[in-house]
Amino acid sequence: MPELPEVETVVRQLRQAVCFRTIEAVTIKDPKVISPAVAQGLPARVIDIARRGKSIIFTLDSNAYLLAHLRMTGHFHVVPSRSASLEYQKYLSGIFHLDGGSFFTFNEIRRFGGITKVSAKELEKAFSRLGPEPLADSFTFTAFDSLLHRFPSAVIKTKLMDQSFLAGLGNIYAQEALYRAGIHPQTKIEEIGVSKRKRLYHGLREILRLAIKCNGTTIQNFSHLDGKGSFQDLLSVYQREKCPRRHRVERINQGGRSTYYCPRCQK
Template sequence: MPELPEVETVVRQLRTTVCFKTIEKVVIKDPKVISHSVKKGLPARIIDIMRRGKSIVFTLDTNSYLVAHLRMTGHFHYVPQGSKVNSYQKYLSGTFHLDDGSFFTFNEIRRFGGIKNVSAKELENTFSQLGYEPLAASFTFTLFDSLLQRFPSAVIKTKLMDQSLIAGIGNIYAQEALYRAGIDPRTQIEDINTSKREKLYQELRDVLTLAIERNGTTIQNFSHIDGKGEFQDLLSVYQKDRCPKSHPIRKINQSGRGTYYCPRCQR
């Protein structure tokens, strides 16, 4: 499932391909995925594209927003004017035609993701329960630590993935950050000392930043506009048999999700 780095990768590519263009027409093929509301107020110019957690937000000049969720398998294609490329037709949910003759599509295999048009008020409500952005300059260690300290008896991995505390971290990057910080994913927060919590904070931000530089992780079918992510080559524990120090990895189940960790490096 795409997490913060994968969604950020897509946002950066959408910015360079479709931002500042005008959506003239939307052809909806699957209204379960592309809400009819996206046709509201067209033509509409895209004046900004940003990420919040795992969501993509297009700001329109019509005082409304398009909110896109990739979920498991949603993805975008961008097709420049005159291009003969037709790979976008597979799992096509809808086509957004732009004023320069180019278009972009949203494609969804499993149909959990989607795009809808929302007002400023609805946008605010959508994100009101969402936690902090871990890569924001304002996300300091003091803030991170104060969030954790609210749940002394909670298991660390579960809280890293709690979207109401920190936005955008899922199963892969929680495990990778815990490996890098040398913390057993089952540890209760009250049992992690300050230097390890500081290390975790740093490693969390480092692993997310590094993954963005590598265009995210492609495990099953994440694809961004220009192809596949490459961070899977740098994973330490996720779906691995051995950690980077060649110790055997252990896989356990935590709240229904598989967790990989190294019992020797993480204690």
């Protein structure tokens, strides 16, 4: 499930393979996933690939941007030459033809994610609703704490997953961060004391950094360009039966989503 660490992994790999290359043409197989506008204004050179929250931004030298979101099951694949077989044809949404005959593809099983072409203004508008980047230097404990103070009555787990609150956390890392902080996922923000707020701040940053080092978590549908991440081996509660301290993990439902937590470690 692509969250911040998985998207960051994909961005780093795309940067290696696609940055400073020219997109000559795009073949759109599924216009619901790849907006037809993406094929216009080519060829164009990719001069930067970056991440904001869970979005991927390709900066083109044509004064436009490609905005990609993996949602649940979106994948990029880089294919070295035109003669190579399209290994992932089954869910192929689009083919990006690069200079020199290589290409990369976008595949989307559930067709939730996709790629659109946007202007600088549209890009700014899309990101204006996003909360801060949890790994940014400017995201200090003070910044996190003042954010928490704005929503005293909200349930902490739901808020951690709210992209306008904090950009990049999803169901897995929100749960893992709460385990690290010893906070029950149904706790209201106003009920969390300052020491647990600090543990949550440090816990979520540590977990994101560690997961990036592991190239993300590979569960069910997520794999990055070069294979699989390994953070799933380090999960404490998500889809686990026992927490690292050998207590039984419980599963509850919050907003139609499963939440795993340890009733003994998280009060």
